[in-house]
Amino acid sequence: MSLFGTFDIASSALRAQSARLNAVASNLANAESATSSNGQPYRARQVVFQTAMTSAASHMPGVQVAAVIEDQAPPKLVYDPKNPLADANGYIAMPNVNVVEEMTNMLSASRAYQTNADVMNTAKTLMMRTLQLGQS
Amino acid sequence: MLLTAAMLSRIESYFAPQETALSLRARRQEVIASNIANADTPQYKARDFDFRTAYEAAVSGKPADALKATDARHLQPKTQVDPLSPELLYRNPYQASIDGNTVEMDTEMREFADNAIRYQAAITFMQRRIEGLRGAMQNQ
Numbered sequence: 200m201s202l203f204g205t206f207d208i209a210s211s212a213l214r215a216q217s218a219r220l221n222a223v224a225s226n227l228a229n230a231e232s233a234t235s236s237n238g239q240p241y242r243a244r245q246v247v248f249q250t251a252m253t254s255a256a257s258h259m260p261g262v263q264v265a266a267v268i269e270d271q272a273p274p275k276l277v278y279d280p281k282n283p284l285a286d287a288n289g290y291i292a293m294p295n296v297n298v299v300e301e302m303t304n305m306l307s308a309s310r311a312y313q314t315n316a317d318v319m320n321t322a323k324t325l326m327m328r329t330l331q332l333g334q335s
Numbered sequence: 336m337l338l339t340a341a342m343l344s345r346i347e348s349y350f351a352p353q354e355t356a357l358s359l360r361a362r363r364q365e366v367i368a369s370n371i372a373n374a375d376t377p378q379y380k381a382r383d384f385d386f387r388t389a390y391e392a393a394v395s396g397k398p399a400d401a402l403k404a405t406d407a408r409h410l411q412p413k414t415q416v417d418p419l420s421p422e423l424l425y426r427n428p429y430q431a432s433i434d435g436n437t438v439e440m441d442t443e444m445r446e447f448a449d450n451a452i453r454y455q456a457a458i459t460f461m462q463r464r465i466e467g468l469r470g471a472m473q474n475q
Contacts, residue, residue, distance in 0.1 A: 201361035205368045212372035219375075248376040258362075258420060259369035262376055311374060314440070318368050321451050325364070328458050329357070333465050 202329070204257025205322040211253040211261030212315040218264045219246045219308045223301050230296040233284050241294040243270035243301075270295050349468065353461040355393045358419045359386060360454040366423065367447045370438050377434040381426040383446065389421035 222244045229241040249265035272295040280289030366382055373379040396418065402411055428437040 201358070201365045204365045205361075208365065208368045208372045215372075216375075248373075250373055250376050250379055257365060257369075259365050259382075260373070261369065262372045307375070314371060314374075314444070318371055318447065321447070322364065322368070325361075325451060325454050325458075328455060332458060332461060 201258070202322050202326050204254070204259065206319060207253045207257045208259060208261040209315045209319040209322065211251070211263060213312060213319075215246075215248055215262045215264050216308050216312040216315065218267075219248075220305065220312070222246050222267065223305045223308060226296045226301050227298065227305075229294055230298055230301075231293070233282075233291055233293055240274045240292045241296070242274075243272075243294065243296045244268070245270060346468070350461070350464060352394065353457055353464060355390060355419070356457040357454065357461065359389050359393065359421070360450060360457055362420060363450050364447070364454065367443055367450060370426075370443050371440075371447065374436070374438045374440060374443070377436060379436050379438060381428070381438045381443070382423040383426055384421045384423050389418075392421065393418035 226243045229235070232241040235241045244267050246264045247266045247268060248262055250260045251263040253261035253263075274292035274295050276290045277293050278289055279285055279291050282291045285291045363384065363386060366384065370381045370383075402409070404411065426437055426439075426442070428439055429442075430439070431437065
């Protein structure tokens with residue numbers, strides 16, 4: 200039945216949007232991390248969305264995270280000769296996280312999450328009314 | 336009193352219009368939910384179908400896209416399209432976005448709310464039909 204498919208589609212979107220929110224959280228948390236486990240400055244991570252069939256119950260595709268990519272933009276160079284990580288010229292490589300971009304991304308993701316939760320709620324209401332059909 | 340097959344089929348046809356409407360409304364709900372889910376997917380194109388065309392095709396039993404035959408020897412496609420899963424069309428965006436996605440949230444939300452209300456209306460009509468039939472069947 201199509202209404203069950205709506206659940207699957209909306210939940211795939213919830214999963215994808217929360218992955219995006221997760222990436223944003225990671226980027227913001229590491230916006231000032233000059234080193235990471237591999238010795239390089241942290242690179243911003245972005246999720247890539249892709250249309251995908253979610254289940255056999257739905258005829259229509261949902262969405263999934265196809266990949267998490269690292270932003271290849273060069274690290275920001277900050278002049279700070281006192282820092283122990285600074286190079287010979289006194290510059291230190293900082294993560295390429297764009298905080299403004301991340302904040303917009305976060306707002307967009309949380310709005311999309313809300314909308315899809317709404318879709319699920321409506322599907323539930325319709326489902327309940329359908330189940331009550333014929334009962335008086 | 337025994338229910339004959341003819342009476343049963345009449346009861347079935349009494350409910351059929353609402354049943355068709357409900358199936359198509361549920362299907363459309365799914366199509367729009369898919370658009371909303373893919374609002375941030377690059378290159379995704381928003382889909383939808385025209386309810387009136389789909390409903391008329393489902394009620395008449397003839398696919399909406401039947402080929403026009405002006406001669407008895409003209410061929411029709413062999414495979415019958417399921418009337419309850421109508422052919423999906425593409426939405427024309429008012430403002431195209433750079434990433435090729437044509438989902439416009441305002442349009443989708445309007446269509447979604449509209450479709451949900453109409454689904455509920457179809458349920459109410461169905462409920463009335465059931466009550467009407469039940470009232471007629473009771474011996475008082």
